[in-house]
Amino acid sequence: MDLRVMGLDPNVIDTLHELLDFSDESDKSHHAPSRAYIRDSKAMAATPADVKEYPEAFVFVLDMPGLKPDQIKVQVEQDNKLVVSGERRREKEKEPGVKYLTMERRLGKYLKKFALPENVNHDKISAVYQDGVLTVTIAKKPPPEPKKPKAIQVQVN
Numbered sequence: 431m432d433l434r435v436m437g438l439d440p441n442v443i444d445t446l447h448e449l450l451d452f453s454d455e456s457d458k459s460h461h462a463p464s465r466a467y468i469r470d471s472k473a474m475a476a477t478p479a480d481v482k483e484y485p486e487a488f489v490f491v492l493d494m495p496g497l498k499p500d501q502i503k504v505q506v507e508q509d510n511k512l513v514v515s516g517e518r519r520r521e522k523e524k525e526p527g528v529k530y531l532t533m534e535r536r537l538g539k540y541l542k543k544f545a546l547p548e549n550v551n552h553d554k555i556s557a558v559y560q561d562g563v564l565t566v567t568i569a570k571k572p573p574p575e576p577k578k579p580k581a582i583q584v585q586v587n
Contacts, residue, residue: 473541477514481544487569488550490514494540495562502540504557504566512544514564549573 463471480491494502494516502516517539546568554569 470539470541473515473539474543476536476538477540477542479542479544485570487567488546490542490544490564490566490568492540492542492564492566493562494559494564496535497540497559497562499559502557502559502564504555504564506546506552506555510546510548510550512546512566512568514540514542514544514566516540 478493482489482491490512492514494514496518497516501518502514504512504514506512518537520537549571551569551571555566557564557566559565
């Protein structure tokens with residue numbers, strides 16, 4: 431239900447959204463998932479992605495519409511995980527007297543985590559954002575050269 435249709439002030443609605451998004455894990459059961467965990471799980475499920483493997487690289491393609499490039503964060507964590515995140519927040523109403531009648535565009539957090547194979551080159555990562563699609567390319571390390579057999583000269587006593 432859209433609370434704006436009921437005539438509530440947009441500032442009150444924004445405040446309610448902020449409060450509902452606040453994590454209060456102190457009063458939770460030890461077995462129940464935290465709000466942050468649930469929010470991240472929903473964000474991961476709502477962020478579609480394709481992963482492609484090429485001979486020289488891995489390519490991750492994610493739909494992240496409505497974000498600006500400075501709202502997107504791409505990082506590789508120490509446990510060799512690629513983490514892509516971003517957040518699209520509600521726009522503040524700029525025109526006085528204008529009310530939303532319908533709000534269908536996606537708001538909230540975008541999040542996706544990928545376990546990377548051991549053969550990725552952490553020094554050769556690029557990210558390009560165009561038309562709401564983020565493309566992250568990670569080069570592969572060259573395959574190790576096969577070891578050449580070592581010839582040992584036999585001595586005669």
